[in-house]
Amino acid sequence: MGDTKVKTAETSPIRDLVARRRAGRSLEGPFYTDREFFALDIAAVFARQWIFVAVDAEVPEPGDHTTVDIGPYSVIVVRDDEENLRAFHNVCRHRGSRILTEGRGASGNLVCGYHKWTYGTDGALRYAPSQPADFDRGCFGLKTVHVRSVGGLVFVCLADEPPADFAEVAARIEPYLLPHRLRGAKVAARTDLVEDGNWKLVMENNRECYHCDGHPELLRTFFPTYGYTEENVPTALRPAHERYLRADAEMRGTYERLGLPYALIEELDSRATGFRIQRDALDLAGESFTTDGRAACHRRLGDLPTPRLGHLALHLQPNSWFHVVGDHAITFSVLPLAPDRTLLRTTWLVHPDATEDEDYDLATLVKIWTATNEQDARLVARAQQGISSPVYEPGPYAPTEYQVEAFCNWYITRLREALRR
Template identity: 55%
Template sequence: MTAPTVGAAPAETVDDLVARRVAGQSLEAPFYTSPEVYQRDLDVIFARNWIFVAAAAEVPEPGDYVTIDVGAYSVIVVRDDDEEVRAFHNVCRHRGSRLLQERQGAVGNIVCPYHRWTYGVDGKLMFAESQPPTFDKSCFSLRSVHVRNLSGLVFVCLAQEAPDDFDAVAEVVAPHLAPYELDRAKVAVSYDLQEAGNWKLVMENNRECYHCDGHPELTTAYFPLFAYEPEDITPRLKPLYDRYVKAAGALAEVRAAHGLPLTDHRELDTRVVGYQLSHLPLDGEGKSFAPDGAAVCTKLLGSVQDAAFGDLSLHMQPNSWFHLLSDHAVVFSVLPTSTGTSVLRTTWLVHPDAVEGVDYTLDALTAVWRATNDQDRALVAGTQAGCANPGYLPGPYSMVEDDVEAFVNWYVTRLREASA
């Protein structure tokens, strides 16, 4: 038997990693490769915070549902008979069977496949065979999950007590979302992209445009300048920046004419429900994500009246971002699936009366973000492989990666608070 080494250093903990995190630098490798960190992420980030799970348009009618898996959790998001969006744990109150197996569908009632316990879409137990006269159905409703429908964007929180600043953020964000009427939109298409990278790498990649030269399809319409200050503009970027300034001025006039709030907001790491909202101009025609900013759908969303309406960009910590344009919206969510893998779900929304093949084609609607997502998937996979390399050391963020630093700071702060 080998004797333990005298004076051996104790095993490093997640709290040790959090305590020595250096501001302004990328995270150490275990944050992306350690099973212990991954489990902490599930327990602290995804089980205690508000996470984006679906567009309300995915459950347009009573009985329509989607299911979401987060670690060991499975959640049902369903529209009830009063047309309210509800969320429940996907667990039968009898002996724990999973109730709904499919990613999406429609039900009259929720029926357990094991012993046929039957629940209404409001979660109340309606039927349970062979129970004694003393059995009280009202004691065995489905367990509710905190849910908020923010102007057509559905968030859930798995904790018993949800962070209480969501409503304050919603009060700021909702007036900006109002013209798009996402609650009335319809899903044109949705797809899942399997990422060979830790969920944080997917989010960090999204939070900067330092790499946007690698997105030629996107940057024909999208100005890759949202994190730049005038002093950051290099001679190479000057012509692009001049177009950006001109387009931003024109967009401000359109926003004012619509009576919209003109102030953008950035509270990415200064509150628990971190967010950023910016109404950005588009290049070229300024209408949508098509070459040179052209439109991709002939029907405008909601009450939007001007096709050159730019891009309302919303980031929500920890797992989502959104682009709302005059003619469609794209919503993104990231969920962890293992230490080194995650899934990116992308959903395109259009006007409820828009007809595929008449008002839009799926190829034109989705081309830019399908290409961009695939390009980012390769970048994330390469970064995951690099972080797992023993030669990796944290590097400094550039002057235009403030939002990456804000994401990482928000994340580390949540872990630190949970250990306090």
């Protein structure tokens, strides 16, 4: 399906638009508004790259499963009877019905609600009623999808041959993640927010803090100097920058004492699996994303001896970012629904033994990022409205928006590769 759409794009204006993309400026309007571009994005990006879709904590026991829609594809992620992760296309091998329509469950076998064809957690067809004597169940197992857990974060790839560098990237980021023991964590909350904008606008918005004065709750602890250098910090942000330098020096000492990797690794557009990872300081108490910076949960993730750890920030192209603090973790997954509609799925993880109302107050835990997500959704909708105007033309990125440029360059590289195939 994906290859057909890419070949169709070869004879359309898409090829010219991709070829003439100007570095350092935003993309032209059709990238965000045209259905043909949206189809190409699914085929060239979401059907070929590793996509973050879930966390191990959503499928902790054999038989637990969750589903995710990636464009026209629907994927089941399930924990099999040997406690391994499996992923399958959510398409019955009988007449193509969706097998599972609920997002999550723990039913063991996967039963199609149409004609009751029943599959094991290994994808094998176990039961197909009223078939002839010579019917071979072994020919009708579920179609598999590549799946991998990286430090408790679950990724799938729809391509026959996934990007080869993912194993290397996983090996480099897992040492940052493993001390927090996300694989054994518990889901405290999960929200789905549909934003009225193209998926790329959602990603671009997350990659810069040029707009962060629109996030008063987040800026209680998140330094507004993100993306600035020593040379271009504006006068108004100098006090925050000085606080950051002091907190950063303290955090580096803590990380070194605890043996926690913290150095910035930034390879956002120089490889197929673009990524950025870094431990960084938080403001105020420096423990968590709360109004005073103190931990929202009394139980810390992992066996780390202090809650004052700042935050571990991870960004992966094309659709995810993550924040891990001493007491909880937040994951964000961006999933395209239409040219102008995008699902943002946010999941909060806590210690497996943490109890709501005893160890944490749920409203406090989710307050900062719930407010931030809603504010970002309004900004993305405004951007979509403006880009849809006939008078829109690409504008220049500020120096602090270099990660937006890296995302767009990574994206254009993927399209060019697909159009050459």
